Amino acid sequence: MEAQENALTNFICRTCGTQYPSSARPPEHCPICEDERQYVGLNGQQWTTLAELRSERHNIIRSVEPGLTGIGTDPSFAIGQRALLVQTAQGNVLWDCITLIDEPTITMVNALGGISAIAISHPHYYSSMIEWSRAFNAPVYLHAADRKWVMRPDPAVLFWEGETQTLPGDLTLIRCGGHFAGGTVLHWPSGAEGRGVLLSGDIINVVQDRRYVSFMYSFPNLIPLSPNAVRRVVAAVEPYTYDRIYSAWWEKVTMTDAKHAVHCSAERYIAAITSST
Numbered sequence: 425m426e427a428q429e430n431a432l433t434n435f436i437c438r439t440c441g442t443q444y445p446s447s448a449r450p451p452e453h454c455p456i457c458e459d460e461r462q463y464v465g466l467n468g469q470q471w472t473t474l475a476e477l478r479s480e481r482h483n484i485i486r487s488v489e490p491g492l493t494g495i496g497t498d499p500s501f502a503i504g505q506r507a508l509l510v511q512t513a514q515g516n517v518l519w520d521c522i523t524l525i526d527e528p529t530i531t532m533v534n535a536l537g538g539i540s541a542i543a544i545s546h547p548h549y550y551s552s553m554i555e556w557s558r559a560f561n562a563p564v565y566l567h568a569a570d571r572k573w574v575m576r577p578d579p580a581v582l583f584w585e586g587e588t589q590t591l592p593g594d595l596t597l598i599r600c601g602g603h604f605a606g607g608t609v610l611h612w613p614s615g616a617e618g619r620g621v622l623l624s625g626d627i628i629n630v631v632q633d634r635r636y637v638s639f640m641y642s643f644p645n646l647i648p649l650s651p652n653a654v655r656r657v658v659a660a661v662e663p664y665t666y667d668r669i670y671s672a673w674w675e676k677v678t679m680t681d682a683k684h685a686v687h688c689s690a691e692r693y694i695a696a697i698t699s700s701t
């Protein structure tokens with residue numbers, strides 16, 4: 425019996441980084457990758473485990489501005505996003521998540537005050553959220569519209585509904601939709617020296633020219649959103665004050681004038697997909 429239990433593993437998809445419920449053998453499929461917003465890699469469906477990842481890689485933890493710390497894996501794994509730890513006097517919130525979690529990471533995050541809550545923009549970053557939740561005894565806030573994309577269900581997941589959800593530390597989750605029905609960004613009003621920050625995952629995605637952002641149904645497969653879906657994303661964040669946007673990767677940051685960037689980018693995008701010439 426014990427030997428059997430020891431043989432169970434939480435397999436992880438190598439292409440999207442999603443961890444699955446424990447099983448004796450790898451799952452047949454990864455529904456996240458088989459969805460048209462993702463893809464199965466060139467060599468077919470590949471699986472790994474947390475133990476294997478810990479032997480191959482480590483996490484880099486780096487302050488990005490006062491009160492905000494990035495956590496990313498090196499060498500990059502799966503989609504390659506980095507998570508962000510927002511530190512507030514009412515507790516820390518982990519925004520988005522990454523697959524690799526190990527003892528050095530837990531020690532360093534505890535030294536920064538631990539994690540009171542985890543919130544994730546959309547299913548591509550659910551990664552190994554349950555491992556993070558258990559390590560820090562923190563609930564995971566996910567939008568209920570994306571419930572079916574949770575591959576490892578757990579009582580620690582709190583599904584929120586509607587358009588906004590407040591979190592400790594004056595933070596607000598804003599449902600934008602777009603890339604996923606429950607696509608969410610996080611507003612941090614005291615970020616950027618009090619000018620306000622959006623942590624946006626790739627729901628509002630800072631592009632190579634960091635004066636602009638973009639909005640897509642699928643990034644790897646280049647499937648755009650409709651004009652109305654883009655307008656809904658912009659309208660959802662319009663009531664909030666922000667000057668800076670951190671999207672899902674280390675360098676994808678619009679440092680200043682981000683609200684103007686969102687407006688200009690949406691206009692440019694809608695003009696491009698509705699032009700008849």
Ligand SMILES: [Zn+2]
Pocket residue numbers: 437438439440441442454455456457
């Ligand atoms: Zn996958």
Ligand SMILES: [Zn+2]
Pocket residue numbers: 546548603626
């Ligand atoms: Zn995505």
